[in-house]
Amino acid sequence: MSVHLLQIATTVLLKDQTATLGDVAKAAGIGRTTLHKRFPTRQDLIVAIAEAALDVIDDALSDTEPGDLEGLITTLIPLGPRVEFLLRFPGLERDERIAARIEAMDAPALESIRRQQETGVLRADLPAWWIGQTLYAGIYSAWESIAAGRLAPLDAPHLVLTTLLKGVAT
Numbered sequence: 001m002s003v004h005l006l007q008i009a010t011t012v013l014l015k016d017q018t019a020t021l022g023d024v025a026k027a028a029g030i031g032r033t034t035l036h037k038r039f040p041t042r043q044d045l046i047v048a049i050a051e052a053a054l055d056v057i058d059d060a061l062s063d064t065e066p067g068d069l070e071g072l073i074t075t076l077i078p079l080g081p082r083v084e085f086l087l088r089f090p091g092l093e094r095d096e097r098i099a100a101r102i103e104a105m106d107a108p109a110l111e112s113i114r115r116q117q118e119t120g121v122l123r124a125d126l127p128a129w130w131i132g133q134t135l136y137a138g139i140y141s142a143w144e145s146i147a148a149g150r151l152a153p154l155d156a157p158h159l160v161l162t163t164l165l166k167g168v169a170t
Contacts, residue, residue, distance in 0.1 A: 006048060053085055
């Protein structure tokens with residue numbers, strides 16, 4: 001129940017960052033009291049969502065080979081809502097442990113980017129963090145397009161990688 005509940009809570013809070021525990025309970029089909037027993041405060045729920053998202057992302061990234069941009073992209077696209085929650089939900093940066101884990105989340109991507117810069121696949125004249133932000137923007141756009149029904153999930157990694165490596169110029 002808790003993983004499913006956290007996924008529902010993620011969706012509810014991404015749609016409305018002011019949603020209450022009652023709103024989350026209603027969307028999950030459980031009573032408010034049941035939710036309050038598990039998460040006494042809204043902040044407890046938000047921290048639990050962030051921790052669960054970070055755990056899933058850490059597990060997924062640990063299976064990705066360093067330097068494998070396509071594998072990294074393929075791994076991160078299905079995790080779009082979790083990544084979006086971590087990057088967009090206000091106040092998470094005030095929790096030092098979560099903020100540190102979010103910052104560490106970038107390490108595998110930056111390592112992959114640096115390796116590709118060293119081999120000449122990616123431009124070395126751009127900062128790795130900028131390429132990383134561009135990569136995340138592509139992943140987010142892919143996830144958003146999948147959710148809207150404009151992009152097939154299996155086509156997304158290639159589209160993001162091609163855009164990153166070749167841009168959009170003719």
